[in-house]
Amino acid sequence: MGAIQSTVDARRQLASQLDLSRRSDLELLDRFHRWGDDLLTALSDVYNVSEVLPELLKIMVAQHNARSEDLLQRDRERILEPDWFQKPDTIGYVCYTDLFAKNLKGLNKRIGYLEGLGVSYLHLMPILKPRPGANDGGYAVADYRSLRSDLGSMAELRATADKLHDAGISLTLDLVLNHVALEHEWAAKARAGDPEYRDYFYVYDTREIPDQFEKTLPEVFPDFAPGNFTWNDELKAWVWTTFNAYQWDVNWSNPKVFCEYADIIANLANHGVDCLRLDAIAFIWKRLGTTCQNEAEVHAITQALRTFARILAPSLIFKAEAIVGPAQVGAYLGEGERAGKVSDLAYHNSLMVQIWAAIASRDANLLERSLSRFGALPTTTAWGVYLRCHDDIGWAIDDSDAASLGINGHDHRMFLADYFTGTFPGSDARGVDFQIDPVSGERRTSGSAASLTGIEVALASKNKAHLETAIARYLCAYSMVFGFGGIPLLYMGDEIGMVNDESFLADPAKAEDNRWIHRPAMAWDVATKATEKPAASAALPTQVAHRIRAGIQHLVTVRKTLPSLHAAVSTEVRAGRSRGVAIFDRKHPAGHLVQVYNLSDESRFVDSNELGGLYGDLHDHITGHTFNIGGGIPLAPYEVRWLTAGN
Numbered sequence: 300m301g302a303i304q305s306t307v308d309a310r311r312q313l314a315s316q317l318d319l320s321r322r323s324d325l326e327l328l329d330r331f332h333r334w335g336d337d338l339l340t341a342l343s344d345v346y347n348v349s350e351v352l353p354e355l356l357k358i359m360v361a362q363h364n365a366r367s368e369d370l371l372q373r374d375r376e377r378i379l380e381p382d383w384f385q386k387p388d389t390i391g392y393v394c395y396t397d398l399f400a401k402n403l404k405g406l407n408k409r410i411g412y413l414e415g416l417g418v419s420y421l422h423l424m425p426i427l428k429p430r431p432g433a434n435d436g437g438y439a440v441a442d443y444r445s446l447r448s449d450l451g452s453m454a455e456l457r458a459t460a461d462k463l464h465d466a467g468i469s470l471t472l473d474l475v476l477n478h479v480a481l482e483h484e485w486a487a488k489a490r491a492g493d494p495e496y497r498d499y500f501y502v503y504d505t506r507e508i509p510d511q512f513e514k515t516l517p518e519v520f521p522d523f524a525p526g527n528f529t530w531n532d533e534l535k536a537w538v539w540t541t542f543n544a545y546q547w548d549v550n551w552s553n554p555k556v557f558c559e560y561a562d563i564i565a566n567l568a569n570h571g572v573d574c575l576r577l578d579a580i581a582f583i584w585k586r587l588g589t590t591c592q593n594e595a596e597v598h599a600i601t602q603a604l605r606t607f608a609r610i611l612a613p614s615l616i617f618k619a620e621a622i623v624g625p626a627q628v629g630a631y632l633g634e635g636e637r638a639g640k641v642s643d644l645a646y647h648n649s650l651m652v653q654i655w656a657a658i659a660s661r662d663a664n665l666l667e668r669s670l671s672r673f674g675a676l677p678t679t680t681a682w683g684v685y686l687r688c689h690d691d692i693g694w695a696i697d698d699s700d701a702a703s704l705g706i707n708g709h710d711h712r713m714f715l716a717d718y719f720t721g722t723f724p725g726s727d728a729r730g731v732d733f734q735i736d737p738v739s740g741e742r743r744t745s746g747s748a749a750s751l752t753g754i755e756v757a758l759a760s761k762n763k764a765h766l767e768t769a770i771a772r773y774l775c776a777y778s779m780v781f782g783f784g785g786i787p788l789l790y791m792g793d794e795i796g797m798v799n800d801e802s803f804l805a806d807p808a809k810a811e812d813n814r815w816i817h818r819p820a821m822a823w824d825v826a827t828k829a830t831e832k833p834a835a836s837a838a839l840p841t842q843v844a845h846r847i848r849a850g851i852q853h854l855v856t857v858r859k860t861l862p863s864l865h866a867a868v869s870t871e872v873r874a875g876r877s878r879g880v881a882i883f884d885r886k887h888p889a890g891h892l893v894q895v896y897n898l899s900d901e902s903r904f905v906d907s908n909e910l911g912g913l914y915g916d917l918h919d920h921i922t923g924h925t926f927n928i929g930g931g932i933p934l935a936p937y938e939v940r941w942l943t944a945g946n
Contacts, residue, residue, distance in 0.1 A: 305339050305348065306335040306336050306339055309331070309335055309339060309352060309356070310328065310331055310332060310335060312352075312353070312356055313327075313328060313331055313356050313359070313360070314328055316356065316357070316360045317360065323363070323366075323371050324363070326371075326374075326375075327359075327363050327610065327611070330609070330610045330613065331610050333610075334606050334609050334610050335610070337602065337606045337640055338603060338606040338607060338610065339352070340602075341599045341600070341602035341603035341606060341637075341640075342355075342599075342603045344595075344596070344599035345551075345552075345557075345596050345599050345600055345603070346554045346557065347554070350554050351554040351557060351558060354558045355557075355558055355561055355607065358558060358561055358562045358565060359565070359607065359610065359611050362562065362565035362566065362568075362569060362611060363611055365569055366568075366569050366611075366612065367569070369461070370568075370569065370571065370612070370614070373464070373614045374612060374613045374614045376614070377613055377614035378613050381679065382679070382865070382866075382867065383469075384420070384469070384574075384616060384643065384644065384681060384786060384866075385679075385680075385681045385785075385865055385866035385867055386865060386866075387858050387859055387860075387861055387862060387864040387865060388419060388858075388859045389419050389420055389786050390416075390417050390418050390419050390420065390786075390787060390789070390855055390858070390859075391418070391419075391420040391421075391422065391683070391786045391787060391788040391789060392413060392416070392418040392420070392421050392422070392788070392789050392791070393421075393422040393424065393685075393688065393689070393788050393789070393790050393791060394421075394422075394423065394424065394790075394791035394821070395423075395424045395689075395791065395818065396423050396424070396426055396450050397447075397449065397450060398791065398818065398819065398820045398821060399791055399821045400821070402449060402450045402451050403446075403450055403451035403455045403456060403458075403459045404451065404455065406423075406459060407458075407459055407462050410462055410463060410466050410468070411466075412826070413466070413468060414466050414467075414468070415830065416789075416794060416851075416852065416855065417852070417855035417856070417859070418468060418789075419467055419468055419469065420468065420469050420471065420574070420786060421463060421468050421469070421470055421471065422471035422472075422574075422576065422788070423470070423471070423472055424436070424437065424473065424689055425437025425438055425440075425473045425475075426446050426447055426450050426456075426472065426473075427440050427442065427443055427445070427446060427447070427472070427473070428440065428441050428442040428445045428446060428447055428448070429441055429447065429480065430480035430481070430482045430545060431482075432808060433543070433545065433808055434480065434545075434808075435542060435543055435546060436689065436812070436814070436818075437473075438473070438475050438542075438546070438578060438579075439475075439478070439479075439480040439543065439545055439546045440475050440479055440480055440483065441479070441480040441482045441483050442483065442484070443474075443563045443566075443567075444563070444566060453570060456570050456571070457570045457571050459571075460570060460571025460572065460573075461571060463571075464571065469573035469574060470571060470572050470573050470574070471572070471573065471574035471575070471576055471618065472567060472572050472574075472575060472576070473575075473576045473578050474560075474563070474564065474567065474575045474576065474577055474578065475578040475579060476549075476560065476577055476578060476579060476580055476583050477541065477542075477548055477549070477578070477579035477580070477582040477583050478540070478541065478542060478546040478547055478548045478549060478579070479546070479547055479549060480545055480546060480547075481531075481544075481545045481546070481547055482545075483547075485499045485500075485549070485559075486499075486500065486547050489502070489534065490531065490533040490534055491533075495555075497534070498550060498553050498555075499549055499550055499553060499555070499556055499559075500538055500539065500547050500548065500549060500550055501538065501539035501548055501550055501585065502534055502536045502537070502538050502539075503528070503536055503537045503538075504535075504536050504537075505537075506528075506537060508587075509527070509528040509537050509539075511587055512527065512528075512585070512587060512591070513526065513527060513528070514588075515588055515589055515590055515591075516590060516591060517590055519541060519542050520542065520543065520734060521734060521736065521737070527539060527540065527541050528540060529544040539585070541579075541582055541591075542579070548582070548585075549583075551583045551584060551596070551600060552584075552585075557600065557603070557604075560604065561604060561607050564604060564607070564608055564615075565607075565608075565611055565612065568608065568611065568612035568614075568615045569612070572615065573614060573615060573616065574615065574616045574617070574618055574643075574644070575615065575616075575617055575618065576618045576620055577601065577617055577618065577619050577620055577642065578620050579620065580597060580601065580619050580620060580621055580631065580642075581593050581597060581621045581622075581623055581627075581631075583597055583600065584596040584597045584600070592623070593621075593623055593627045593630070598630050598631070598633075598637055598641050599637075601617070601619070601631070601641045601642060602633070602637055602640045602641050604617070605617050605640065605641060605642065605643075606640065616642075616643035616644065617641075617642040617643055617644070618642060618643065618644035618645065618646070618683055619631035619632070619641070619642035619644065619645040619646070620646060621645055621646065622646065622648045622690075622693070622695075623648075624649070624695065624697060625649060625669065625670075625672040625673050625697075626672070628645055628647075628648075628649075628673075629673070629674055629676070631645045632644075632645050632676055632677055632680040633677050633680070634674075638677045639677035639678070639679045639680060642680070643679070643680055643681070644680065644681055644682070644683050644785075644786065645680070645682060645683065646682070646683045646685070647682040647683065647684050647685075647783070647785065648695065649669055649670065649673070649695065650670065650682070650684055650779075650780075650783060651684075651685055651686060651687070651688075651692070652692065652693075652694065652695050652696070653665065653666040653669050653670060654666070654686065654776055654779055654780075655692065655715070655719065655751065655776075656694075656696065656711075656715055657879070657881060657898045658752070658772065658776060658898055659714070659715055659718040659719065659723075659726075659728075660714075661878060661879040661898060661899040661900070661901075662874075662878055662879055662898075663874040663875065663878075663879060663880060663881040663896075663898060664704055664874045665696070665700060665701065665704060665706065665711075666872060666874065666881055667872050667873055667874040667881070668700045668703060668704060669696075669697065669700050670872040671871075671872060672700070673869075675869045676866075676869060678867045679867075680866070681784070681785040681786060681866035682783070682784065682785030682786070682866065683785060683786050683788055684780050684783050684784075684785045684786065684787055684788065685780060685787070685788040685790065686748050686776050686777055686779075686780050686790070686793070687747065687748040687751075687790045687793060687817065688788070688790055689790070689814070689817075689818060690814065691733040691734070691743040691744060691745045691814050692719070692730075692743060692744045692745075692746075693743045694711075694712040694715045694716060694741070694743065694744070696708050696711050696712050696715070709739065709741065712741050713740065713741060715744075716732065716741065716742050716743075716744055719744045719746065719751050720732055720744065720746075721756075727753035727756040727757070727765070727769070728746070728750070728751045728752070728753060728756075729746060729750040729751070729753075729755045729756060729798075729799060730744040730745060730746030730750065730751050730799075731744070731745050731746060731799075731813050731816060732744065732745075733745045733813055733814065745813045745814045745816050745817055746799055746816060746817055747792070747793075747797055747798055747799050747800075747816070747817040747819075748773065748776070748777075748790070748793050748796075749773060749793070749796040749797060749798045749847075750798045750799040750817075752769055752772045752773040752776065753765070753768070753769035753772065754766070754769045754770065754773060754796050754798060754843065755798040755799060756769075757769040758798070758839060758840060758843065761839060766839075766843065768900055768936060768937070770796075770843065770846055770847065770850075771935075771936060771937035771938075772900075772937045773796065773847065774847070774850040774851075774854075774937070774939070775896055775897070775898065775937040775938070775939055777793070777850075777851060777854060778854060778894075778896065778921070778939040778941075779881070779883070779894075779896055781854040781855070781858050782858070782864070782883055782894045782941060783870050783883060784864055784865075784866050784868065784869065784870050784885065785866045786866075787858070789851065791821060792819065792821055792822065792826075793851075794826075794829075794847065794848050794851045794852075795822065795825055795826050795829045795844040795847055795848050796843055796844055796847040797819060797821075797822055797825075799816045799817060799819075800816060800817075800819035801816060802819065803815030803816060803818070803819075825840065825841065825844045826844070826848075828841050828844070828845070829841070829844040829845045829847075829848040830845075830848060831845070832845060833845050853921075857920050857921065857941065860920070861890075861892060861920065861941070861943075862887065862889035862890065863885050863887035863889050863890045863891070863892040863943075864885065864887075864892070865887065865889070868885055868886065868887045870883050870884065870885050871883070871884040871885075871886070871911075872884075873909075875895070875903070875905055875909055876905075876906060876909060877897075877903040877904055877905065877934075878899065878903075879897060879898045879899030879901075879903060880895065880896065880897055880898070880899075880903050880905060880934065881895075881896045881898055882894065882895055882896075882905075882909060882910075882911075883896070884911045886911075890943050890944075891911065891912070891913060891943065891944065892941060892942070892943055893910050893911050893913050893941075893942045893943075894939070894940065894941045894942070895910075895932065895934065895939070895940040895942065896938075896939055897934040897935070897936060897937055897938045897939075898937070899936060899937075900936045900937070901936055902933065902934065902935055902936060903933075903934045904931055904932070904933050904934065905931050905932045905934060906930065906931040907928050907929070907930055907931045907932075909931075910928070910942065913928075913942055913943075913944055914928065915927060915928070915944070916944070916945055917942045917943065917944060917945075918942065918943050918944070918945060919940050919941060919942055920941040920942075920943065921939050921940060921941050922940075925945070
């Protein structure tokens, strides 16, 4: 039976379960008519459609009937504005609910703070119920249908979503797709001997097959979770555990698993969630002889889930947490026949890494080389761009990119790790090593953006000149995030320059994971004062927090005035002729925007011929000045210019 006929039959099956006298049911059927082919095509790439579709349609109808009228209206509005998340006025903020506001009730009281900052997209780090004790920062989920008890209830989540929507803020939550906690109901039933749920996981009676897989599998946490399989006494078998022994990888080749997650997605959408961050998405398909990452089935499954969500709840979008190289990341937004059909957003991890690498080396050539390897995105998608996040920084410098510039990739990664832990001579960064590879010596880095840019050291020394340089470096780096295109994601506390905090060491559940050094509780005493200009006698940290808050606020304000930052257009990245100068070129129908960044601690110069065709009178949106550039533009250390023609 052909694909079109199959879609027609599926539409008839769906129609038979709907009340076509209702507006919303007709709309659902229309959306299936629009996107049904995409759903069935993706499903057929992985599953026997006849096995999965009847259950999927049943879930779709039940969850559609449970969707509230206000969310149905939100769907209608978002269909008319499908690029809502691509617009320059979309400003992201990322936080842990408990560290930001204790719980959802406290968060509701802080919505005004987010509005004042200009935030329109809020990502709450894992809030679904995790396993007790060690839980990988909340990514070991024990129940997808309830929240951490200290944060609130699902009803409170829905109420919070409503309040955020009223304030013009969209809500993002994490959805862990690769694994569940060993305490999850599915795993508990598997351990109890239920064969149906045993098939929800990868379970092996002997080491024969696991040993074959291990030959090509990397280790995610070699220090505290070596290997990829764990023996379970109740199962009397080996179970696949990519991340930690208490996180069991689920078997996506089982169509029942697909339907389970479709229902979970629908339930979260019906609680007002606007975006789901697909955690560990790259790992969900296993194939012997590979790294079990980025397999073709991953993209087919994501397209099927995305299309299911688009039909059911079109106001919901997906964000892929795929921390992979330039050659792989495009597939998470869709390439070829999947273009624009997979996720709506993907993290631009390489941009973060290359910004930090350029700061350390005072050189933008590797940044240009690496970022030039990214193809144009589907015009309906966007990057999630960031300077720091909750995670460590893995120094993902491609060996071939480095070699093309005469650099040894391994040596450069070692240099970056040394520089950002402050062990390299002259470095004022204060990160800490994370997950040291015992063979290569390479390691990742934990630390807050303020500590990595030297603000922590400058505050300790009270050297004002040093502090001025560190703040300029910090705001220059964040300017690159706000100017790149896509959704800039401001990590909690970065708007006031919060530095590393070692208080996590007193918590046994966190002490072994030093990523908590850059996950401190929000300093509300500082944040509140930072919104107003402090007196000259104010403490130095208060003055610095105000300076940074004002700088970030200015970037938010300026960004919102520039239609050329719409994410449908990609950014061309160039290295200036002067060492350490980076140029972002955005050629948009609404106006040609050229951004210039001096990533060095010395003065630099940009020749007028480097500005992509801009000449004569240019307007700098950062300073608000219009001037004739003549032969070029002098740049102070860490100076930023966002330039358009005229005024």
